[in-house]
Amino acid sequence: MVRTYWLISYAYFLTISVLYVASLVIFGSVIGLKYFRLNTYSIQFVFYFIYLNLQIALSFLVSSIFSKVKTVTVVAYIIVYGSGLLGSFLFQKMLETQSFPEEWIVALELYPGFSLYRGLYEFSQYASRGSGMKWQDISDSGMGEVLCIMSIEWFLALIIAFYIDQVFSSGKHPFFFLNPSKKSSSIPSKPTVQRMDSKKVSIDMGKIDVSQEREKVQQLRNEGSAGHAILCDNLKKVYPGRDGNPPKMAVRGLYLDVPSGECFGMLGPNGAGKTSFISMMTGLLKPSSGTALVQGLDICKDMNKVYTSMGVCPQHDLLWETLTGREHLLFYGRLKNFKGSALTHAVEESLKSVSLFDGGVGDKPAGNYSGGMKRRLSVAISLIGNPKVVYLDEPSTGLDPASRKNLWDVIQRAKQNTAIILTTHSMEEAEFLCDRLGIFVDGALQCIGNSKELKSRYGGSYVFTMTTSSEHEEDVERLVSTVSPNAKKVYHLAGTQKFELPKNEVRIAEVFRAVEKAKSNFTVFAWGLADTTLEDVFIKVAKSAQAFISLS
Template sequence: MKMHGLGDGPYWMISYAYFLTISMLYLITLVSFGSAIGLRFFRLNGYSIQFVFYFIYLNLQISIAFLFSSIFEKVKTVTVVAYILVYGTGLLGSFLFQKLIESESFPEEYIIGLELYPGFSLYRRLYEFSQYASRGTGMKWQDISDSGMSEIFYIMSVEWFLALIVAFYIDQVFSSGKSPFFFLVNPFKKPSSLPRRPTVQRLDSKKVFIDMEKLDVTQEREKVQKLRNEGSTGHAILCDDLKKVYPGRDGNPPKMAVRGLYLSVPLGECFGMLGPNGAGKTSFISMMTGLLRPSSGTALVQGLDICKDMNKVYTSMGVCPQHDLLWETLTGREHLLFYGRLKNIKGSSLTHAVDESLKSVSLFDGGVGDKPAGNYSGGMKRRLSVAISLIGNPKVVYMDEPSTGLDPASRKNLWNVIKRAKQNTAIILTTHSMEEAEFLCDRLGIFVDGGLQCIGNSKELKSRYGGSYVFTMTTSSEHEDEVERLVKSVSPNAKKIYHLAGTQKFELAKQEVRIAEVFRSVEKAKSNFTLFAWGLADTTLEDVFIKVARTAQAFIPLS
């Protein structure tokens, strides 16, 4: 929701109101049932006092829960801590705190100090209610001062607001990546862009890495640096020396997931990121969408720095994550209505946009869009995720393997949707399908071991890294030697890459091969021995990918 434009303020307000409503319903049920069955604890003590006390404590409890959710990252950890606090407070209240309250020699100041812990404040309040109820009079407002309850009201009220403020501050600094002094920034100041920086001479310690950079990668880096130096923000996406390092754990060294990435993507371009598993593609997408904070470097999205202005970046961004994030009880239409409202689409425009989105991903006919997402197949969920990422015509869209699990017909339809959407949008797409990359992407980058190894359109990459033809011939086993001699006559430096049961494959260097000569040689060979099958193919994008990946994995560049 945050990646699609939901602000922190509305999210906190809605979540707070939801939990407060649930808590108040529980409170009303508890007091009503207790009074109905005749419990003096509820019937004798003033209902208004009970309501004010419970209301303040419930708000304090919710605020502390928000604070814990900001501090702890793992649900299991905070669950254990919460159980210890709840049960520990109950045991200490019964066996320690009550004895201290009833002791005349224990200083009242120390009691107040203990009540700074919310659990003891609650226990003290319940203790006083029970004492007044046992006398048969119950607590009234005039008894507040004598019972020492006024201090508890003040303590809980102050802690309520302090816990909320601290929780929001921690969330903004550690989760949203803002500066620790973000509250001192002028709210009316225009968002900052990356400052210009002078061109500097690279250190000798990095010379090996630069020498190993391919010309196309070097040109992309120089292009980004030129845009930085000129202060230009015309590109939708501009990555400048973006790095991500995961700290070492369990004796393992730190993991460099993204190594100084330089990349520029203008509006109207679909950039495809190819790479083996673990190459760093998902880490890059996670940084660009705000899930991870870069270790160093930064990126501009529509002129906004992802390290400083990520909340503003979200308003013009769409995301199709690798795994579908859907509410199973909501229908496809309800999903799109919700995310459309986040993109500030309203009224008839919203209805029209939702209908068009459902039609574009083939979820409109037959009332499929009005069925709960939990009943969708994997392919239907994937199509809905793509529709969510594109609703509202965002300026920047990230798609992490969008066509995974789709049948051929649905995949081709989805490709057409993405191709139409990129006209006014910059799209970064990761995929393992070479066919998808060639169909959708204007430019491609092959990512290996956290670094960009090459960049360019499909034809450029094939021409640059696939300088050979693949010649295949199938004959009977006794004629295999004759096939080898035929190939050597056409291309003296031919390399055999496959051999099984009479079928042989050879790589023929393009610069020493004439296609007409290959055909003449094959026709001549037909008169000498039987050919079952033969073929001559140009290098495919898959061949380029495998070649670049193997070459890059032969060494680890300097970080």
């Protein structure tokens, strides 16, 4: 897919450039400029064509080196204007100085800007003589060496740009070209045994479910099973320290197995490392160590193949403001090899599923969409083409309740033959969509299981809340102690108290009878008895993990 993107981009920019130069030559010839009319058109075509290809290849190279558009823009302006000034005030004087060594001229022409200037200079010199440049003049002028230099640099720039993109963007080994025929094995290699200190072992032993997940992943790797959609094996990401700050470990040795047909929910506070994990799985970041398998393909070696079976809804919408919703889906549908009526049908079904079909909304530019409409379009893009693996990074952010429920139904239908990893801050969304949940704190999974298992394991208590006047707070405490001797007060503010009552020593009927009896002794403004919610579990696990990290 990356090669296809390169080819399409190259063809697009080359076509635009050729049309621009052709228009310039035609217009110059029509108005009678000797520079264009006297010089042989075929020589002009060859010179401009080679330089245009060199310019595009250099642009590809620069885009592979720099990551920020603003930086590239500044550098490009400096190069363009600097080349023009140096060519006019320095290089031209060197060309016109008979005593200046020819070897130095050739060396300076290795810089593409001076090659262009030399070619234009030769055209202007021959045109001023009244004869113009002919093919027999190539060897006598400097045009021959200029064409050779630019042709060589054209191919070198393309090769270097491709190499940098493969190594730094696709994560391949620096010497990948030495073994180009090696294909990814369907049986993953056995994971390397890494030494873990006693502190890490003691932490993991306290998380039985996390330890079981790690053992399952290691067993699958040892057995060479490639049937599971997503398999993370000791995946780590460390950001280097800057400005005196220590390195930041965003993902701490993640082990995770997600089979096809399962939606795995990743819960965690902001900054826990969820987006860094998804960025590694989608190829935006290279893992610091460890790896992950997607449909049996290693994300460190075969990311280009992984892209063909993957869908992504990023945390922030990545849309073209001038393209309509339908055009977005047509574009991504073609990338998934949909054609003809199948593509049209898939696009219409996608628009209908996210409520962007009626009223011609799908045919309006995405720049006119509201935040919720953009979010729905991003989800539709991630699901088009029936991908085998989908990553949804907070997909329902900014949606109204009706649109959110509709979106949940779409994701429920899509997960039948797809492995989905979903991050969210909505506990309701997690319970509705996810078959399993993992609470992620400080780059590590603290627990794994379905909603009922987590509530049972971390929330084996009822939450009793009562609001009275301040002078009756002690009466409420005595009431709770009679119902549950091991009750624990977890909240107290202005007469409102909240207690956790262990389920194994509480009968709901007794709580109701005790409250009715208490109402006859003092005024009760409000009271309630609730089972532990997933939000309570999340807060409890997150706080416990953060407290442990701060102590360690």
